[in-house]
Amino acid sequence: MHLRIGTRKSKLALWQANFVKEELEKKGHSVELVLITTSGDKILDAPLAKIGGKGLFVKEIEEALLRKEIDLAVHSLKDVPMELPKGLTLGAITERESPFDVLISRGGEKLEELPEGALVGTSSLRRQVQIRRKRPDLKVEVLRGNVDTRLRKLEEGRYHAIILAYAGVKRMELEGRIAQVLEDFVPAVGQGSLAIEIREGDEDVLNTVSFLNHQESRIRAECERSFLKELQGGCQVPIGAYAWLEGDKLLIRGFLSDLEGVRFIEGCEVGKPEEPQELGKRLAGELLKRGGEEILKDIYDK
DSSP: EEEEEESSHHHHHHHHHHHHHHHHTTTTTTEEEEEEEHHHHOOOOSSSHHHGGGGTTTHHHHHHHHSSSSSSSEEEEGGSSOOOOTTTEEEEEEEOOOOOOEEEETTOOOGGGTTTOOOEEEEOHHHHHHHHHTTTEEEEEOOOOOHHHHHHHTTSSSSEEEEEEHHHHHTOOOOGGOOOETTTTTOOEEEEEEEEEEEOHHHHHHHGGGGOOOHHHHHHOOOHHHHHHHHTHHHSSSSEEEEEETTEEEEEEEEEETTTTEEEEEEEEETTTTTTHHHHHHHHHHHHIIIIIHHHHHHHHH
């Protein structure tokens, strides 16, 4: 087959798209990349929570897919909204890289070693509240842009440290910059996996990309995404979830917080790998009963 992959233009997005391209080419397919600028790439001077959330990084690509200008799209799974546009589906979820966040600091300090009042940059409310809970003395400021842009601002001295996703740092071959892997931070839903989005009913493309689907990663992703969907969460709400398999059990840890990190509700549930969505919903329901409904109401009323 000749396949057209829709992708954003950033270095990381191109790495992701080229990874899928090369895997498809190994199977004998002809593949081209179609570069698309999304709204999220254009609007860089405002927090995602204020301009529509991470869905802004996929909207124009999904529109091109629906118009049949491309045959598939490659996204970071954490950027894909819970509700897909009518006519689209996830054809594959790739094997998950480490889902955790990492701290990169100017002097190589770990989070607990940063000087009092140091400025930390991150675009994520989820990361912000977890920083504040660990180090309430630190200052946190919204930092957007691609990996290179964020690192440049760190090197210019505008921040003492920044927090990024381990997966993106590794894919950009920047692991040597990592001061600390924040394994005690609950990661973003789906962080570390790639999503291959296709048109519903396109059996040829589905069969072509199905070898890239990693079943364990898909189970974990479905559990986390179900948790987020049940909470009706978006970029306006600090939410994190992490699902993993232990033997014949599926476990999920998740949290929901207010914007200050004062009301921070977390929990863990255990279930069956065959029922990932039910497990995610169950944990979400538990957090809602324990005060999550009030947190969501307060945030969305603002």
